[in-house]
Amino acid sequence: MDSRVHDILRRNQLSVTASREKILNLFLTNTRALAHADIEHKAGEKFDRVTVYRTLQTFVEKGILHTIPTPDNSIKYALCKNDCFEGHHHDNHYHFVCSVCGKTECFEDFIIPSVKLPKDYIANNMEIVVNGICSACRKK
Amino acid sequence: MDSRVHDILRRNQLSVTASREKILNLFLTNTRALAHADIEHKAGEKFDRVTVYRTLQTFVEKGILHTIPTPDNSIKYALCKNDCFEGHHHDNHYHFVCSVCGKTECFEDFIIPSVKLPKDYIANNMEIVVNGICSACRKK
DNA sequence: GTAACTGCAAAATATTTGCATCCTT
DNA sequence: AAGGATGCAAATATTTTGCAGTTAC
Numbered sequence: 637m638d639s640r641v642h643d644i645l646r647r648n649q650l651s652v653t654a655s656r657e658k659i660l661n662l663f664l665t666n667t668r669a670l671a672h673a674d675i676e677h678k679a680g681e682k683f684d685r686v687t688v689y690r691t692l693q694t695f696v697e698k699g700i701l702h703t704i705p706t707p708d709n710s711i712k713y714a715l716c717k718n719d720c721f722e723g724h725h726h727d728n729h730y731h732f733v734c735s736v737c738g739k740t741e742c743f744e745d746f747i748i749p750s751v752k753l754p755k756d757y758i759a760n761n762m763e764i765v766v767n768g769i770c771s772a773c774r775k776k
Numbered sequence: 777m778d779s780r781v782h783d784i785l786r787r788n789q790l791s792v793t794a795s796r797e798k799i800l801n802l803f804l805t806n807t808r809a810l811a812h813a814d815i816e817h818k819a820g821e822k823f824d825r826v827t828v829y830r831t832l833q834t835f836v837e838k839g840i841l842h843t844i845p846t847p848d849n850s851i852k853y854a855l856c857k858n859d860c861f862e863g864h865h866h867d868n869h870y871h872f873v874c875s876v877c878g879k880t881e882c883f884e885d886f887i888i889p890s891v892k893l894p895k896d897y898i899a900n901n902m903e904i905v906v907n908g909i910c911s912a913c914r915k916k
Numbered sequence: 917g918t919a920a921c922t923g924c925a926a927a928a929t930a931t932t933t934g935c936a937t938c939c940t941t
Numbered sequence: 942a943a944g945g946a947t948g949c950a951a952a953t954a955t956t957t958t959g960c961a962g963t964t965a966c
Contacts, residue, residue: 651940684948705845730891751870756911763905771896791965824923
């Protein structure tokens with residue numbers, strides 16, 4: 637169990653329960669984004685379907701996780717970085733989905749260029765999903 | 777009925793049926809993107825749910841429509857521009873979703889900056905969804 | 917006439933809600 | 942002890958599949 641699990645839950649005024657600890661730990665020990673099914677059917681674990689729904693929803697509301705829209709329109713979840721706590725999302729990041737293995741990753745260290753909008757439009761945030769082939773699949 | 781409807785269907789080797797004509801016409805006479813429910817419950821029309829699913833899928837496969845992932849993870853569909861025929865998507869466009877009225881639009885006339893990827897990653901295309909307030913809602 | 921498309925029924929999936937019980941604080 | 946979280950059952954909602962009848966070409 638990752639040592640940050642407990643702190644993150646307390647920091648967000650969430651009671652520390654077994655399900656929350658295990659699910660949050662999955663994200664902390666995993667670089668890729670996870671879908672509901674990835675969590676529910678995780679080997680060796682038996683999470684109740686409803687608990688997974690509710691836990692993910694709670695984490696998103698608290699800003700611990702954020703959702704990623706994928707090309708096939710399934711929902712994936714990924715950890716927000718530190719800046720995301722308190723609901724203030726740090727939106728200068730984008731997502732990469734590998735079309736071969738399906739791995740979804742969240743990159744923060746790359747400049748996101750601003751986009752021009754038509755007159756009188758206001759942009760609040762921007763979601764960028766890049767599709768391609770990850771380094772591991774490219775080398776196969 | 778928009779005069780382009782017939783041409784577009786023939787151009788994509790699709791037989792011209794009433795449902796396809798009506799659904800395609802909705803997109804041609806509408807600047808916003810439409811969700812499955814928008815079409816099925818369209819006033820004055822009674823489309824069979826299954827026919828809508830199949831028609832949308834066919835249009836996406838043919839490259840007539842493309843899907844837009846929205847923040848609430850519902851699927852919306854929008855017309856591809858001419859360049860998209862034959863399955864060659866013209867991906868230099870992005871989508872705007874108004875957080876007030878929910879209107880989803882497809883903009884093509886704005887430069888999309890390239891994004892740097894980690895070493896050995898290959899980008900095939902990029903999906904950009906901008907959230908904000910459209911001009912109509914801003915003026916209210 | 918033939919192949920493709922539609923619409924109905926039904927199956928399969930996915931998501932939400934209610935509630936009694938259990939756990940955290 | 943009190944409030945919140947869980948897990949089961951059941952209600953809803955969504956999407957897919959099968960198939961007989963209909964339509965386009």
